[in-house]
Amino acid sequence: MGVPHFLLIPYPTLGHVNPLMQLSQVLARHGCKITFLNTEFNHKGANTAAGVGIDNAHIKFVTLPDGLVPEDDRSDHKKVIFSIKSHMPPMLPKLIQDIDALDANNNITCIVVTVNMGWALEVGHKLGIKGALLWPASATSLATCDCIPWLIHDGIIDSDGNPIKKQEIQLSTNLPMMDTENLPWCSLGKMLFHHIAQEMQTIKLGDWWLCNTTYDLESAAFSISRRFLPIGPLIASDSNKSSLWQGDTTFLDWLDQQPPQSVIYVAFGSLAVIDHNQLKELALGLNFLDKPFLWVVRPSNDNEANNACSDEFHGSKGRIVSWAPQKKILNHPAIACFISHCGWNSTIEGVCGGVPFLCWPLAKDQFVNKSYICDVWKVGLGLDKAENGLISKGEIRKKVEQLLGDEGIKARSLKLKELTLNNIVEGGHSSKNLKNFISWAE
Known part of the structure; x- marks a missing residue:
């Protein structure tokens, strides 16, 4: 059996590409083989940034079209999400086949997506490939989205995601109170709320929901689902190479x-x-x-x-x-x-x-x-x-x-830094989780 071969597929915005790029560099440092899939449009932009579009021994870049024309407004997330969903899924099996043909002894063993790209887990599932999610926001926001059915059932939001009334809620003991007007999908509109609710079901095809956080930072969030796996903080060895932009x-x-x-x-x-x-x-x-x-x-x-x-x-x-x-x-x-x-x-x-x-x-x-x-x-x-x-x-x-x-805030900031970084040293909580994840992906 060769080393794990990950196919990483981010939704094409900076807040998704960067953490997945950082994860790819961490996995590559552990000897894993990485294929990183960008949209063609994003990849052209990325090639102007330092190193993002450049293959190395462990990370290879591939592309698929997002179905939009260059002039389309890619800040319109509804347009981008639904274009990707209708154009990319039929093309992914052929791409996987082509990638596997290049190295018969090291076929793709696991697909990792960010949210909005859950369709790729469905494609992988049909092909017998393991899947995981990297959630680009906090574990608490993931827990909130995972609780959508419960929030509807309890009359906190209606079936379109709108708060029934303005109030503060707490998803579980020790989680911060949150205002129903600031739920993660508020302001996105009815169509994107239904997309998120559907996406939360689709991503259950991923055995693990990887979070760029630590158990110490958000301990209460991890009581919501057994899938949550804190592997953060993700810190790329060269931050320039993990960014789409440079100036x-x-x-x-x-x-x-x-x-x-x-x-x-x-x-x-x-x-x-x-x-x-x-x-x-x-x-x-x-x-x-x-x-x-x-x-x-x-x-x-x-x-x-x-x-x-x-x-x-x-x-x-x-x-x-x-920049x-x-x-x-x-x-x-x-x-x-x-x-x-x-x-x-x-x-x-x-x-x-x-x-x-x-x-x-x-x-x-x-x-x-x-x-x-x-x-x-x-x-x-x-x-x-x-x-x-x-x-x-x-x-x-x-x-x-x-x-x-405020000297107290300064002191706590330095203490929190130390506590957080201790998670990724050898034997740290996130470090152990990452090693277990890599073993599972083989």
Whole structure:
């Protein structure tokens, strides 16, 4: 019997591709063979990033078309999901056959998908190939989606996923309270809710639901299902190679010149779009602080941010960039705190950097992640909106100063970093889980 051969299939957004790419690098380090399937459209973009599209001894890249034309709006997830679902499944068996034909002694033994790509587990199941899921958000959000039938049965949501009434619920003892208006599918619409409910059934063809988390971080979530397997934190050996985007990195020299724990790092993930008035308020807040800052603004918000900021900034206290190697930044000694939307990938990366958080959740599971950061782990503070719905420059200034003056939060952040990273050392909880998973996949 050869080494396990994994076929990894992410849904084509950064928040799915990055953790699956990190998993592929971890599996490759354990001697596994990896075939990584990108959509053709994503792969073309990835080839401009450092190393993503480059095969190495253990990781080979393959592609299939997503069924859309280049001009289609790929930020329309409904369009992307349903196009993929109708175009890719008939093509996957032939691709698997072609991959297996290249090395008859090392056929694909396991398919790992992220959510929205459960159809590939169905294809694998018919071909007798084992399957698993890598969930790209928190184990708590996975538990919430797994509880959809129970939430409908108990009258908390209707059959289209809408809350019957605004209330706080708790899925099980010791899990954070969550507002029914912030359930992971809220704001996605009826059609995508039904897709998620169906997807939760499909992914049961995967024996394991791998989570980029640790038992310590979300212990209560693991009581929901026996399938949950914490294997995090997933930390790629070279963070540049796990990103779809790359840009100018000259700001790293600037960062090296800043004093220890002096720079405020601001980033809202790859999907968030923030309105002009809020950007302006953030720009004014950063300017008032009179501290160096590094602000990552996604390309679609770029002009907005630069317009909002051009009048507000004086001198060269800060840098605005369209891309940054986030793990590298968060582990840099100059970083003082992280103003974050609390997406799960960012949350894990901040925890592993030992950096205090200023929480600015925008949607879905980010509100529960904020509860963990502020109320459970106590490594950050939340930003409160004013009556006009905006987070004011005064609030930003006040909370940054409060956060940077709180030695307890700093100490807990470093302790949580140590506790979390201990999971992936030899003999650590996540390390053992990963080895068991690899043995199962052979």
